[in-house]
Amino acid sequence: MDFQYYLPVNLIFGRGKADLIGEKAAGLGKRALIVTGGRSTKESGLLARTEELLKKQGVSSVLFDKVEPNPLTTTVYEGAGIATLEGCDLVVALGGGSSLDAAKGIAFQAVNGGDINEYIFGRKVSDKALPVLAVPTTCGTGSEGNGFAVMTNPDTSDKKSLRCSAIVPACSIIDPLLMTTMPKAVLASVGFDALCHNMDAYISSISQPLTELMALEGIRLAAESLKRVCEDRDDLDSWDKLCLASTLGGMVINTAGVTALHGMEHPVSGLKNAVHGKGLAALAPYVYEASIKGSPDKFAAMSKMLGGKNETDFVSQIRDLITELHLTETLGDMGIRESDVPWLTENCMKISAASIANHPVIFSREEINSIYTKSI
Structure with missing residues (x-):
């Protein structure tokens, strides 16, 4: 049993821990660039509180x-x-996965400069970035727990992650109380993403004992809590579980990677700016249906956590969950047409080759093409 596990992440988890934002930031720098979206952190009061x-x-x-x-x-x-012009020595990320990923990318770019796509595609490497304090307000991407920063090149529609240990947040504050203002539709989408991160990492061919332990726990926690928080926003114990599932999902994909589901979704949201969790839900039944033969024991274990019996009813469990979460949009509903499928297939092979290679069944171009078509 040979493996290596390295993930230098400092997690501060618990209700009310957002009160520590100033204290933890002061240990990292003197002038912060606060990175966020344009609306939610202002409306919730988190931005003003952070300042x-x-x-x-x-x-x-x-x-x-x-x-x-x-x-x-x-x-x-x-x-x-802006970070360079203002002399910032610290980046504070407030918001969902997009804000955290952008903040990590900014922290990297501010130090390294040049064409960030060179680093995204591995043609250049660097181990330097500004320190990042991450404060997630959604429980889905797990970006607070890894060294990934997903971004889209508008010139090519390539959606791919920068991967570097330097952008693992120097400190992440995960406060479940910050999540409770999410609209139900957003919650369903990001929660499903959290579940899929753990499932992807669990079935990955480069999984290892520690990631499998954490991924299984993440699946269990997400399966127990996701529907509950959608039904009862005041169930704080379930919020705790879902937030931990999300963070575990981010951590396990840092080491075990994602597999074909995420690899196939990124071209969709890169091309059509689709909501990532909805794209995952549209693809998941078809991707997993074609995958069970590659790892029946693991699919059986996951099915039981979702309420099923074995690998034969895993897909039906996923479909039922998608229906209960009202994530039933198809790729066609997101603007994908059959004429887009050849581009999606080729882009998937371009930007997600590692994810396809990590999958328990190595899909051919024809199989990828077929799954996209079925998902429309």
């Missing part, structure tokens, strides 16, 4: 609030330019 907490600890701040869903490389360039 005040930083000020009390002697940390000045500059706001960059232009992060969009499925953040663009051009947004990262703009944020990095």
Whole structure:
């Protein structure tokens, strides 16, 4: 049993821990670039609260609030330019996975400069970035627990992650109380993403004992809590479980990677700016249906956690969950047409080759093409 596990992440988890934002930031720098989207953290009051907490600890701040869903490389360039111009030595990420990913990209770009796509595609490497304090407000991507920053190149529609240990957050504060303002539709989508991260990592061919332990726990926690929080927003114990599932999902994909489901979804949201969790839900039954033969024991274990009996009813369990979460949009509903399928297939092979290779069944181009077509 040979394996290596390395993930330098500092997690501060618990209700009310957002009160520590200023204290933890002060240990990382003196001038922060706050990276967030344009609306939710302002409406919830978190942005103003963060600015005040930083000020009390002697940390000045500059706001960059232009992060969009499925953040663009051009947004990262703009944020990095502001960080450099303002002399920021710290990045504070507030918001969902898009804000965290953009913040990590900005922290990297501010130090390294140049064409970030060179680093995304591995043609250049660097182990330097500004420190990041991550404060997630959605429980889905797990970006607070890994060294990934997913972004889309608007010139090519390539949606791919920058992967680097330097962008593992220096500190992540996961406060379940920050999640409770999410609209139900957002919650369903990000929660399903959290579940899929754990499932992807669990079935990955490069999984290992520690990631399998954490992924199984993440699946169990997500399966227990996701429907409950959608039904009862005041169930704080379930919020705790779902937030931990999300963070575990982010951690396990850092080591075991994602597999074909995520690999096939990224071209969809790269091309059509689709909601990532909805794209996963549209693809999941068809991807997994074609995958069970590659790892029946693992699919049986996952099925039992979802309420099934063995691998033969795993797909029906996933379909039932998708229906209960109201995530029943097809790729066609997201704007994908059959004429897009050849591009999706080729882009998948271009940007997601590792994810396809990690899958328990190695899909051919023809099989990928078929799954996309069925999902329309």
